[in-house]
Amino acid sequence: MSSENYIRPRRRELDNAIYGIANGEEGSLKVLYNLSGSAIYAYALTLTGNVYDAEDVMQETFVKIYDASPNYVSRGNPMGWILRIAKNLCFDKFRARSRFETVSDEQLERQLATTNADAEERLLIRSCLDKLDEDERAIVVMHAVGGMRHREIASERKIPLNTTLSKYKRALVKLRKILEGEEK
Numbered sequence: 001m002s003s004e005n006y007i008r009p010r011r012r013e014l015d016n017a018i019y020g021i022a023n024g025e026e027g028s029l030k031v032l033y034n035l036s037g038s039a040i041y042a043y044a045l046t047l048t049g050n051v052y053d054a055e056d057v058m059q060e061t062f063v064k065i066y067d068a069s070p071n072y073v074s075r076g077n078p079m080g081w082i083l084r085i086a087k088n089l090c091f092d093k094f095r096a097r098s099r100f101e102t103v104s105d106e107q108l109e110r111q112l113a114t115t116n117a118d119a120e121e122r123l124l125i126r127s128c129l130d131k132l133d134e135d136e137r138a139i140v141v142m143h144a145v146g147g148m149r150h151r152e153i154a155s156e157r158k159i160p161l162n163t164t165l166s167k168y169k170r171a172l173v174k175l176r177k178i179l180e181g182e183e184k
Helices: 011-022 028-048 051-071 078-096 105-113 119-131 134-145 150-157 161-183
Strands: none
Touching: 011 028, 011 051, 011 078, 028 051, 028 078, 028 134, 051 078, 078 150, 119 161, 134 150, 134 161, 150 161
């Protein structure tokens, strides 16, 4: 899964899709799904640690967006707004359950099988994900997949910007070492 295969959705496109949903424009929800679905899913998976919960959260996020779209006011960060909805839904799931499940090997394999990666790449991705701690994984996913800026991540996670930056850099160093180890 290279960064070349992922193009961050532009803020204007996200805003237009949300406003289109609010105005009842046919196809706007599909456009929004295509622009943000994978980022929402990845973020939800990071928070829930469970592919089934992540799928539920992703679907519920689009329902909430649909319901909230008439009141949406662009503040220049539609992906932040979308991921905040997903985060709140994750926390609702957490509150509803006393204990959280982790992603089983079988569930992770099933999810990785849906990517365009071959078997060797999936194994590498899985190995990399296992090496990051929960905070590092969340920050990397929010930045690399969700397209959020570090300042937005810091605000969202209620941690200092310097902490966000250091955790992100630490995660990249870990990933680089893992990848270098795999290539030798």
